[in-house]
Amino acid sequence: MMSKSANLYVRIEPEIKEQAEKILSTLGIPASNAINIFYKQIILQRGLPFEVKIPDSTPIDISKLGAEELHAELEKGYADVKAGRIKDAKTAFADIRRDYDL
Template sequence: MSEKNTSTSMNIRMNKDVKLQAQKIFNDLGVDLTTAVNVFLRQSIRYKGFPFDVTLHEEPNATTMAALDNAEKGIDMHGPFDTVDALMEDLNA
């Protein structure tokens, strides 16, 4: 698609704090918010979607949180194992 020297305006609404934080980041990178939005849109066109993963992250459940807590404290830790037999012995304990 050939781009001639044409442009158009777009108005969007966003949270004021989000805008200010984004402007600071992009200013630190040497670009203005308009340029950053244009980069995002061009990348979206190139990738035919978001140019990054968009996922829902679930909070860890109680079992995972307990395991993380134990790992930080060095409690109920297993391994490393030198042999498969040692691993199997620990699993069967």
């Protein structure tokens, strides 16, 4: 593994930094490791590792759904679980740590 000696200085909105670091802390991932993972993905993907576009739809506000609509959304999620289209966070991050020797 290569020595980590390069520095990166960025300016970011304090609220964004705080929210992201709170999530990373919950996941047990230091911000520097998350940034390293992000950079490695940029290299592997030869670009940003996600689409940068205006979403086709906005997230669903479940407080505004009726019982039938909420049930339909829950069924979609259950179908994803049954079809194996999801991973729990612990497994996903274990995979990342294994793949990148973190």
